Amino acid sequence: MFILDVQGLQFKDSDFVCKEIAILNKATGQLYHHFINLPIPSKWLNENFRRQVQWNTQNLHGLDWDSFNFSFLPLENITNFIQEIVQNNTVFVKGFNKKVWLCNLINNHIVDMDSLGCPNFKKLKTVLFPNSLHCNTHSINNLFCTRENVFLLNNWFVNKID
Ligand SMILES: [Zn+2]
Numbered sequence: 175m176f177i178l179d180v181q182g183l184q185f186k187d188s189d190f191v192c193k194e195i196a197i198l199n200k201a202t203g204q205l206y207h208h209f210i211n212l213p214i215p216s217k218w219l220n221e222n223f224r225r226q227v228q229w230n231t232q233n234l235h236g237l238d239w240d241s242f243n244f245s246f247l248p249l250e251n252i253t254n255f256i257q258e259i260v261q262n263n264t265v266f267v268k269g270f271n272k273k274v275w276l277c278n279l280i281n282n283h284i285v286d287m288d289s290l291g292c293p294n295f296k297k298l299k300t301v302l303f304p305n306s307l308h309c310n311t312h313s314i315n316n317l318f319c320t321r322e323n324v325f326l327l328n329n330w331f332v333n334k335i336d
Pocket of ligand 1: 311312318319
């Protein structure tokens with residue numbers, strides 16, 4: 175089974191736009207972690223959308239919409255990337271919206287960890303597992319990081335504490 179987390183942006187009824195993804199294989203401990211190249215620059219977005227992008231960057235994840243690198247994954251490859259890793263196994267995510275997003279990409283059994291009583295990320299990070307490791311690509315390092323999140327969720331599974 176796998177634990178998956180994504181960070182990105184949703185604006186009103188737009189599709190969720192993924193900028194960072196991490197998948198942890200619970201059995202082997204292997205981590206798959208990628209940033210995403212988005213197909214259009216933020217300057218092409220309408221003003222309200224762009225303002226929401228900036229708000230998310232400053233308050234949720236510290237990831238720049240326009241950051242581009244050849245080592246990043248193109249957005250259109252994300253379904254194949256996920257499917258090759260998880261195959262037909264069960265995938266755990268935290269949060270209803272992330273579950274809905276993933277259900278639209280793959281046909282696997284997907285479990286929302288909120289339904290298992292998993293506490294929120296703030297509690298996981300500040301109270302239960304304060305020494306978790308954030309990756310260093312975020313401009314603000316106390317915000318959400320998918321790499322950190324999948325390890326936080328795995329820690330909770332292993333210890334089953336709330
Ligand atoms: Zn990160």
